Amino acid sequence: MKEGISGKAIYRKDYTAYPWDVNRLDLHFEIGSETTVVRAQMEFQLKDGTKSPQAIVLNGSDLQLVSITLNDRVLSGEEYIIEGETLTIPDAPQNCVLRTEVKIHPASNSALEGLYLSGQFLLTQCEAQGFRKITWFPDRPDVMTTYRVTLEADQSEFPVLLSNGNLVDAGELTGGRHWVRWEDPFPKPTYLFALVAGDLALVEDHFTTRSGRDVVLRIYVEAENLDRCEHAMESLVNAMRWDEERFDLEYDLDIYHIVATNDFNMGAMENKSLNIFNSKYVLARPDTATDADYQGIEGVIGHEYFHNWTGNRVTCQDWFQLTLKEGLTVFRDEEFSADMQSRAVKRIRDVRDLRSRQFPEDDGPMAHPIRPDHYVEINNFYTATVYQKGATIIRMYHTLLGEDGFQKGMKLYFERHDGQAVTCDDFLAAMADANGVNLDRFSLWYSQSGTPQVHVSDHYDAATQRYTLKLKQHTPPTHEQKSKQALVLPFALGLLAANGDELPLQFEAEADAATGTRLLIVEEAEQEFIFINIPEAPVPSLFRDYSAPVKVFFDYSPEQLATLIAHDSDAFVRWDAAQRMAEDAILKQCLAHAQGLEMTLDPSLVRAFKGILSDQQADPALLAEAMTLPDEDYLADQMDVVDVDGIHAARKFIKKGLAVELVSLLTARFAKLNDGQPYQKSATAMARRSLKSICLSYLLETSAGESLAATQLESSDNMTDTLAAIKGLILMDSPLAATALSEFESRWKADALVMDKWFIMQAIKPGRKTVDTVRKLMDHPAFSIQNPNKVRSLIGVFSMLNPTGFHTADGSGYTFHADRVIELDGLNPQIAARMASAFNRWKRYDESRKALMKAELQRIAAVDNLSGDVAEIVNNALR
Numbered sequence: 001m002k003e004g005i006s007g008k009a010i011y012r013k014d015y016t017a018y019p020w021d022v023n024r025l026d027l028h029f030e031i032g033s034e035t036t037v038v039r040a041q042m043e044f045q046l047k048d049g050t051k052s053p054q055a056i057v058l059n060g061s062d063l064q065l066v067s068i069t070l071n072d073r074v075l076s077g078e079e080y081i082i083e084g085e086t087l088t089i090p091d092a093p094q095n096c097v098l099r100t101e102v103k104i105h106p107a108s109n110s111a112l113e114g115l116y117l118s119g120q121f122l123l124t125q126c127e128a129q130g131f132r133k134i135t136w137f138p139d140r141p142d143v144m145t146t147y148r149v150t151l152e153a154d155q156s157e158f159p160v161l162l163s164n165g166n167l168v169d170a171g172e173l174t175g176g177r178h179w180v181r182w183e184d185p186f187p188k189p190t191y192l193f194a195l196v197a198g199d200l201a202l203v204e205d206h207f208t209t210r211s212g213r214d215v216v217l218r219i220y221v222e223a224e225n226l227d228r229c230e231h232a233m234e235s236l237v238n239a240m241r242w243d244e245e246r247f248d249l250e251y252d253l254d255i256y257h258i259v260a261t262n263d264f265n266m267g268a269m270e271n272k273s274l275n276i277f278n279s280k281y282v283l284a285r286p287d288t289a290t291d292a293d294y295q296g297i298e299g300v301i302g303h304e305y306f307h308n309w310t311g312n313r314v315t316c317q318d319w320f321q322l323t324l325k326e327g328l329t330v331f332r333d334e335e336f337s338a339d340m341q342s343r344a345v346k347r348i349r350d351v352r353d354l355r356s357r358q359f360p361e362d363d364g365p366m367a368h369p370i371r372p373d374h375y376v377e378i379n380n381f382y383t384a385t386v387y388q389k390g391a392t393i394i395r396m397y398h399t400l401l402g403e404d405g406f407q408k409g410m411k412l413y414f415e416r417h418d419g420q421a422v423t424c425d426d427f428l429a430a431m432a433d434a435n436g437v438n439l440d441r442f443s444l445w446y447s448q449s450g451t452p453q454v455h456v457s458d459h460y461d462a463a464t465q466r467y468t469l470k471l472k473q474h475t476p477p478t479h480e481q482k483s484k485q486a487l488v489l490p491f492a493l494g495l496l497a498a499n500g501d502e503l504p505l506q507f508e509a510e511a512d513a514a515t516g517t518r519l520l521i522v523e524e525a526e527q528e529f530i531f532i533n534i535p536e537a538p539v540p541s542l543f544r545d546y547s548a549p550v551k552v553f554f555d556y557s558p559e560q561l562a563t564l565i566a567h568d569s570d571a572f573v574r575w576d577a578a579q580r581m582a583e584d585a586i587l588k589q590c591l592a593h594a595q596g597l598e599m600t601l602d603p604s605l606v607r608a609f610k611g612i613l614s615d616q617q618a619d620p621a622l623l624a625e626a627m628t629l630p631d632e633d634y635l636a637d638q639m640d641v642v643d644v645d646g647i648h649a650a651r652k653f654i655k656k657g658l659a660v661e662l663v664s665l666l667t668a669r670f671a672k673l674n675d676g677q678p679y680q681k682s683a684t685a686m687a688r689r690s691l692k693s694i695c696l697s698y699l700l701e702t703s704a705g706e707s708l709a710a711t712q713l714e715s716s717d718n719m720t721d722t723l724a725a726i727k728g729l730i731l732m733d734s735p736l737a738a739t740a741l742s743e744f745e746s747r748w749k750a751d752a753l754v755m756d757k758w759f760i761m762q763a764i765k766p767g768r769k770t771v772d773t774v775r776k777l778m779d780h781p782a783f784s785i786q787n788p789n790k791v792r793s794l795i796g797v798f799s800m801l802n803p804t805g806f807h808t809a810d811g812s813g814y815t816f817h818a819d820r821v822i823e824l825d826g827l828n829p830q831i832a833a834r835m836a837s838a839f840n841r842w843k844r845y846d847e848s849r850k851a852l853m854k855a856e857l858q859r860i861a862a863v864d865n866l867s868g869d870v871a872e873i874v875n876n877a878l879r
């Protein structure tokens, strides 16, 4: 570790309230791309009961201070202290007005935090701490105030001038300049401030709220994208209606703006009434966006809209509470998508996402509870743990309290805390008080990191017809937390007879048996459940609907798994059983591969997949999920020492084996789904396309696939079918792939979002050669290292989703990637830190790869002036 590279850690226990109220903030911007002048006027008032005098402490970064006055008196250089990112005015009067003027330089801001330039317009990103790059202010979420924002700019260069709240006034100035004024009546923290200035086109719609408020909805995009906003607008209207119906929450202003930009570090940002979106989550047309893109847009539009209550009206006291708004809002967007599409498919995809992104976090150097205790750089804690695991913990409240109880808790939460900055404890208290229950033990989920493991064993006594299930829970130590306690686990259980019938569940003390899923609570390290009147040895259906975010271990026989796959009433368990069976088969062949033995295909797997494929009743999207083999990274997580090449070979062997065995069924199913109907956006049509794509991917393992893919590509009228065909041709090394790629490129070369897909298809190709392809593609005119979407599509996909490419034995993938992290760190530390995390799990590989990755981490750590963002990731990984 080098001195000066690691920033200081900040601890949750050190929180102290800000001593001042800021009653109002007036901002005046003289907008210019090279230089923007920001004048701020703040009214400070010492909080009641605070001892006087107090210092006023403001945050600022990269600001050129022009002047500062206190109660109309210019302060001399001796009357304030600037140190690092703070400006301190000692001994300020109890009531005072502070005015500052600063200059900032948007065009040279490549970090994409604060005010920056994207194409032809200027915009802001303030979460978590970007506001300090705009002006001096207490940049912390517990300082909430009302904003009045005046924007002044050249009319032809910046015809559109937007900020939060309502437009209250506007006018023209001499010299072709104009101004507009926005006022937001709702007090908000700095991270929700936004401004946009530039030449943008718009699409407009209206929504009338339940109580009759007419809300103008506008989506601003660059003019050439006007025909790609329809789905985003429809999603917004659906989200507004859904939140009224399901959560009893209504929109509170007359205007709602969404602005799409190509240059964005994250997915989207919920600034009050002025959401700013990565264009990936706004723009869609059938020929440019896949079904997954459409679903992503619906989810993210919903997510940011739902923040208006869970995040904006009630916000976080400090950044340690990030999951208060994010876990809750992810839960809300998951429920929204579940209600819009297929609940079961949505649940499966969310669990797959949790397992593939969050479980590795728990098992790596950045493990942290959903509410961390300390951080160096808060940007590194926008993690799958805070978001996705946070959402599963909200889901557990919902499971334990039921929909009515959960909604009672939400109601009380808003009654108590509307307009406040609060903590996760306040949320838990509202849920507990509204339902008259004690949730003290449940609160451990907020402070304990790691993925709990639940080992389940059973015993059936035929003579007494008693069935005993024993659960042992254990959470392995994480690097920052060695000892763990037993957690409260909602345990949804069913029992199946061998013929697939659901068996009634009855405890000894009960007079009657109940059929269907039974919700039990596990809260001890070891717990036993005994059921009576069970006529035969049952197949347990465990943690239905994934009722707790745990790893479940039970020694299922292939016959038992087959019973669950074919008959379970719970779609999640059916899918999970198929995954488990495929996982067992692949890992077994991976071992054979390592021992130089011939790989074999288990007939029970073929039978199970045949059953899935023959099911004409089930939702095709569910069948597609069941037929999707576990990905290589997930399989790697199941091994003590990752065998990169063995996993790839075994997974390929199983897929090809299944394809050969089931070729006639696959061909028939594909033909039936490939009915030549024109594109439709409906959930049913999307479900059919998902099964069609998976059938094609299997068929591409056989001699039948290539011509089917070529025909599909030829006749495709939508991006889902097009990509499925080209990806397939690339993966099978077809001579047609090169032509397909070059035709795709010449058609879409001017389209940033579609070109992302072109980069992804090439970065994901397995094997040693891909690192060279990726290096060459960095010189492509459509690539820019300054653009986060491009970095994620080419470099991120290569290092995080292409195991055999990244982990090439000679280490060339590692060296390439470390070079990129170093290059990015000088431009955009947030993105550089995300990329650096590709090395997080280096200790899980063989000695040679370990040594190579460690050397690259050390090389990054040794860079002069490394950002705190990257230093925190790299130093944690090396520790």
Ligand SMILES: [Zn+2]
Binding pocket: 303, 307, 325, 326, 329
């Ligand atoms: Zn969010």
